[in-house]
Amino acid sequence: MAKQKKTGGNTTGTVKAATFALLRGFGITKVFGNPGSTELPFMSDWPDDIDYVLGLQEASVIGMADGYAQATRNAAFVNLHAAAGTGHALGAIFTAYRNQTPMVITAGQQARSILPLQPFLYAERAAEFPHPYVKWSNEPARAADVPAAIARAYYTAMQPPCGPTFVSIPIDDWDQPAEMLAVREVSRELGPDLAAVGTLAAALEQSESPAFVVGPEVDKAAAVDLMIRVAERARAAVWVSPFSHRCSFPENHPQFAGFLHASPAQLSDALRAHDLVVVIGAPVFTFHVEGHADIFHNGTALFQITADPAAAAVAPRGTSIVATLKPALNALLDLMSETKRPMPPARAAADAPSPADPIPAAYLMHALAQTMPPDAALVEEVPSHRPIMQKHLPMRGQDSFYTMASGGLGYAMPASVGIALGRPKQRTVCLIGDGSAMYSFQALWTAAQRKLPLTVVVVNNAGYGAMRSFSQVMQVRNVPGLELPGIDFVAIARGLGASAERVEQATDLVAALRRGLAHQGTHLVEVIVDSTVPMLYGKKH
Numbered sequence: 001m002a003k004q005k006k007t008g009g010n011t012t013g014t015v016k017a018a019t020f021a022l023l024r025g026f027g028i029t030k031v032f033g034n035p036g037s038t039e040l041p042f043m044s045d046w047p048d049d050i051d052y053v054l055g056l057q058e059a060s061v062i063g064m065a066d067g068y069a070q071a072t073r074n075a076a077f078v079n080l081h082a083a084a085g086t087g088h089a090l091g092a093i094f095t096a097y098r099n100q101t102p103m104v105i106t107a108g109q110q111a112r113s114i115l116p117l118q119p120f121l122y123a124e125r126a127a128e129f130p131h132p133y134v135k136w137s138n139e140p141a142r143a144a145d146v147p148a149a150i151a152r153a154y155y156t157a158m159q160p161p162c163g164p165t166f167v168s169i170p171i172d173d174w175d176q177p178a179e180m181l182a183v184r185e186v187s188r189e190l191g192p193d194l195a196a197v198g199t200l201a202a203a204l205e206q207s208e209s210p211a212f213v214v215g216p217e218v219d220k221a222a223a224v225d226l227m228i229r230v231a232e233r234a235r236a237a238v239w240v241s242p243f244s245h246r247c248s249f250p251e252n253h254p255q256f257a258g259f260l261h262a263s264p265a266q267l268s269d270a271l272r273a274h275d276l277v278v279v280i281g282a283p284v285f286t287f288h289v290e291g292h293a294d295i296f297h298n299g300t301a302l303f304q305i306t307a308d309p310a311a312a313a314v315a316p317r318g319t320s321i322v323a324t325l326k327p328a329l330n331a332l333l334d335l336m337s338e339t340k341r342p343m344p345p346a347r348a349a350a351d352a353p354s355p356a357d358p359i360p361a362a363y364l365m366h367a368l369a370q371t372m373p374p375d376a377a378l379v380e381e382v383p384s385h386r387p388i389m390q391k392h393l394p395m396r397g398q399d400s401f402y403t404m405a406s407g408g409l410g411y412a413m414p415a416s417v418g419i420a421l422g423r424p425k426q427r428t429v430c431l432i433g434d435g436s437a438m439y440s441f442q443a444l445w446t447a448a449q450r451k452l453p454l455t456v457v458v459v460n461n462a463g464y465g466a467m468r469s470f471s472q473v474m475q476v477r478n479v480p481g482l483e484l485p486g487i488d489f490v491a492i493a494r495g496l497g498a499s500a501e502r503v504e505q506a507t508d509l510v511a512a513l514r515r516g517l518a519h520q521g522t523h524l525v526e527v528i529v530d531s532t533v534p535m536l537y538g539k540k541h
Contacts, residue, residue: 011180015169018147018178020047025183026154028077030421032065034058036081038108038121041174043079053421055414056442058085062092063414063440064421066101067379070402071422073222075102075157082108083123086130086166091408092440093164097133098406099245100220100308102162104153105130109139111172126168137166143176155186160307160324162220190307192323192331199319200278200303201335204234207276207301208341213260215241215282216405217307218248221325224398227280230329231255233336237274237344241282242267247401248281251394254346259390262286264293271295279304281325284315305329350391355506358530361385361459363506365392368431368457371513376427377402377419381412381436382459389431399423410439413456417443420452427453427517434460434487441492444522448497451521456498457513458489458524461531493524500524 013021019042023031030051035043046052053068055061058080065076080086086093086107096103109115110122123129127137136156140149146169153165204210212234218227227249231238238249242262249256260267264287271277277300279285284304287293295302302318304311305328312320321328353362365388372378374396380403382389395401402419404411416430437458447454462485493500503512503525516523 012177013180014174015143015146015176015178016042016174018180019150020050021180022147022151022154022183023050023077027074030068031077031079032061032068032418033079034061034081034085035079036085036108036121038082038110038171039079041171042108042169054446056445057440058089059092059410060414060440060443060446062089062096062103062105063411064418064443064446065103066092066096066099066411067402067415067418068422069101069103069418070099070220070415071377071399071419073220075104075154075162076418078103078105080105080107082110082121083126083129084121086123086126090130090133091410092414093130094133095404095406095408095411096164099404100161100163100216102157103164104150104157105134105164105166106150107166107168109168109170112143112170113172115170123168127166130164130166133164134166135163137168139168140173143170143173144178146173147178147181151181151183155184158186158188160188160190161310188324189327190322190324192305192321192328194331196319196321197328197331198335200321201332201337203276203301203303204236204278205337205339209274209344210234210236210276210278211239211257211271211274212236213239213241213271213277213279213282213285214244214248215280216244216246216248217281217325219246219398221281221307222398223325223329224248224250226326226329226333228253228397230333230336233333233338235339235341235343236278239270241279242286242288243405243407244282245403245405247395247397250397251390252396255344257344257347259387260285262288264289264291268292268294268298271300272298274300276301276303279306280329281306283311284318284320305332353392355509356530357505359503359506359509359527361388361461361529362392364457364459364509364527364529365389367509367513368429369393371510371517372429373427373517376400376429376517377423379403379412379416379419379428379430380432381409382431382433383436384433384461385459409436413437413440414443416454416456417447417452420447420454421450424453427455429517430454430456432456432458434458434462434489437489438487442496444493444498444524445496447522454522455516455519456493456522456524457516458526460487460489460526460528489524489526498522498524500526502526502528504528
């Protein structure tokens with residue numbers, strides 16, 4: 001590490017020394033990366049107090065950083081290799097943006113002196129490359145400006161709604177002189193308009209059958225317990241917003257009503273019994289297919305609380321309150337009156353599925369629910385089996401569930417590695433489809449090398465089940481590329497250093513899951529399941 005010196009009352013050092021000082025001040029103790037030549041000056045003489053987390057491909061690097069940032073609630077720091085590495089990572093950056101995950105992404109750039117010559121490995125207009133899926137990006141005009149750019153990137157990434165930021169750094173900047181910057185306090189909570197909260201409290205008091213629709217912001221804000229108190233005082237049914245990528249309400253709570261579909265017609269039908277719907281920490285609403293959304297026309301009163309001004313701006317109806325969740329829910333709790341209306345009816349528990357061969361996906365989900373440790377976190381990417389999972393594998397609430405908001409495959413495997421890094425004393429379980437697993441499988445190497453407490457359960461139905469389902473819903477036939485025969489996940493996992501086993505019979509499933517969940521390190525269980533196609537939205541949109 002370069003020595004620092006005092007000049008004219010200001011502490012100066014190198015760009016690299018100033019950057020590492022900022023990381024320490026921000027509480028960042030890990031850097032995720034996959035190195036290349038343009039990053040070598042940054043990586044030379046690596047400090048002992050910063051852990052470099054190596055991923056074998058840049059999409060996996062971003063996915064690991066995404067999971068780690070969500071688990072720790074602090075921005076992850078990522079170092080990518082020039083334009084090529086950023087290009088490899090773009091799909092994962094898109095997912096991090098839709099997840100609203102705080103992340104500072106840096107990428108190497110060629111030396112400033114040869115940039116006019118379009119040198120090998122240079123990035124053309126580097127700061128524009130990841131747009132529009134970063135909150136802010138920059139290639140500093142001078143080497144001395146790099147630390148300030150990194151500081152701004154961190155503060156911007158951490159402001160609600162959180163998200164990734166990007167800084168392109170030329171290879172010859174790291175050893176140049178720069179001022180050492182002090183870490184500043186920047187508040188992140190945004191208080192609500194109390195008059196608007198009062199209007200909502202009055203609407204709740206007058207409602208005969210209110211419902212809350214909770215989204216991922218509640219869990220991200222560590223406000224699940226507060227959400228429970230609000231729901232219990234309101235005696236309201238609690239639904240999960242479409243495609244929520246976190247668990248913001250305990251799914252075994254008596255007021256839990258279920259999961260809303262991303263179909264406008266089915267969502268409207270589910271909420272038809274409620275005269276007031278309050279969406280908390282989610283858009284109004286996220287749809288996946290076309291259809292008539294009767295809820296926007298049938299007189300249902302709509303309110304929204306969100307920290308995302310864009311989500312408030314696009315809501316087609318109702319009153320939106322822009323605020324972070326803890327101050328907003330606390331204000332609502334203070335203004336709500338006690339109500340005498342009856343509690344909503346409890347949701348009927350699902351019957352335990354029966355074992356069979358080939359193994360039904362429902363039986364796998366039920367077995368996993370019976371064997372997972374109570375403090376485990378589940379990272380999910382089984383889109384074709386998500387309704388079955390939601391029926392038979394209830395999540396407990398705060399910090400129990402993670403998936404991707406983007407719909408782009410390749411998130412769960414690396415994210416589960418990052419979450420296991422961020423919560424090393426608890427078990428992380430990655431529940432992933434065979435098609436999804438192949439997008440970022442190399443992330444398993446990082447987990448195996450570090451002996452992370454990670455259990456990967458591959459749900460193998462030998463194909464892209466979600467696409468099979470959509471082909472039926474859309475009534476299209478003879479679609480190529482939906483089958484995935486002959487992939488040996490056990491062999492691949494062992495080749496990357498993890499232990500692994502395959503289960504083909506229901507009688508062996510529970511014991512195999514228990515072995516995988518108790519393994520001291522990283523273990524993969526491949527489960528061969530019934531390839532029957534579940535219907536995601538029914539026959540009509």
